[in-house]
Amino acid sequence: MELWYTEKQTERFGITAKIKQTLHTEQTEFQKLDMIETEEFGNMLVLDGMVMTTEKDEFVYHEMVAHVPLFTHPNPKHVLVVGGGDGGVIREVLKHPSVEKATLVEIDGKVIEYSKKYLPTIAGALEDSRVDVQVDDGFMHIAKAENQYDVIMVDSTEPVGPAVKLFEKGFYEGISRALKEDGIFVAQTDNPWFQKELVSKVHSDVKEIFPITRLYTANIPTYPSGLWTFTIGSKKHDPLTVEKSRFHDIETKYYTKELHTACFALPKFVADLIK
């Protein structure tokens, strides 16, 4: 018998992956959580029927969320990750020696628990002494914070379930208050093929709040369309004018200092979404 996991990424298109076994399945307080072992991509975390991360291609998303803002900020000391309970973004954040503290606020403790169990190469970084893990509502955390963080990274699911309010303008206003005066934030903002309106809307909202707003992309095979967007809002530092001397060496599999700039060169149809 062959088992295949099939995900409808839209009502009309999807991916399918041969699996060895289902490792865990549970309806948590917030969402449906599935951990499956696939043949092509290794262990795969699925939330509400959407691939969140896989052992094989996780490095793209996690590196690109973390390193673009962290190399843009001249001295990031305190970093907040909203969501990201699998720990992958935190792992990348810790590669920057300037970071003294990395706070993770994940609403669903089960994501952390099962990532530690089944995705140890991703979640292992959560044990680091510089990391403060809080199982809490990221939206509320942001609402209470003021002038506190150098860099904030929003590593949410797609705007379904608990993540809906993480795509609202009020949330970005809260992020602006939670950041220090030269702070910078990044959010994953879905794909430009099937979610054109979302990409446009977030960019337009962020642009009303932050003086510097930028969109960049990366290739993630298990995400819809294979092309993912990230939106940056920055109070002072522009990711496109980083001094080259600032790029210290870190070990990566996707991010390079050349890509740091090149990833902002958008395909024309994507550039048109944020005009």
Added chain:
Amino acid sequence: MELWYTEKQTERFGITAKIKQTLHTEQTEFQKLDMIETEEFGNMLVLDGMVMTTEKDEFVYHEMVAHVPLFTHPNPKHVLVVGGGDGGVIREVLKHPSVEKATLVEIDGKVIEYSKKYLPTIAGALEDSRVDVQVDDGFMHIAKAENQYDVIMVDSTEPVGPAVKLFEKGFYEGISRALKEDGIFVAQTDNPWFQKELVSKVHSDVKEIFPITRLYTANIPTYPSGLWTFTIGSKKHDPLTVEKSRFHDIETKYYTKELHTACFALPKFVADLIK
């Protein structure tokens, strides 16, 4: 009843697309040809069980094959397309006013016939007076040509069936002879996630023949991994040092003059394949 087209892109991973109907299916002299009408991507040409092109995302591949070499060459007059019977690359080639003649050598006349019938926005350009369509073996055509073309584009299927010999070093040697003294060629060279060895091998072969060898990528949602590579071999002109004044305006949906350079900034794991 719901109909879905599912393609195993590897033995362990694939895509699935909801379809309205099968428009045509035929075993030609060379390959299995299917034309299906999908809901998400419009009409889709499938050869030997692999998506070749779709109405929705075809522009990426066709623009990126054509415009990167054509803007690199200072005065491309005679262009050869090997394969590409759907006509999409030819359509893009004709956007360059310097081009006096575009020769298409497609081995399978049925691909041309059914592309004209079911993909008219792609294949329509084949009727242009500057185009010379030849139903013939591209490998043999190259073997006979000498000092004839400014730019050659290899728009083949993956290395299965009739396309196998289009990935051999002898073919690239033939291309070098078929090109003029400042000629340039590009070939689609599959994806770097599931076909690592192929990407490495082609680059290494081309590098032994051409003084300038470059790899670039583009995002194509219906192709395996969503990330596609293209290999350039050039006798004289480097795509990375094109004078900015040379970029005349053309209408595109993916290619931009910024992407012309940015598409050569490779993810680290891809750059490692061609070291």
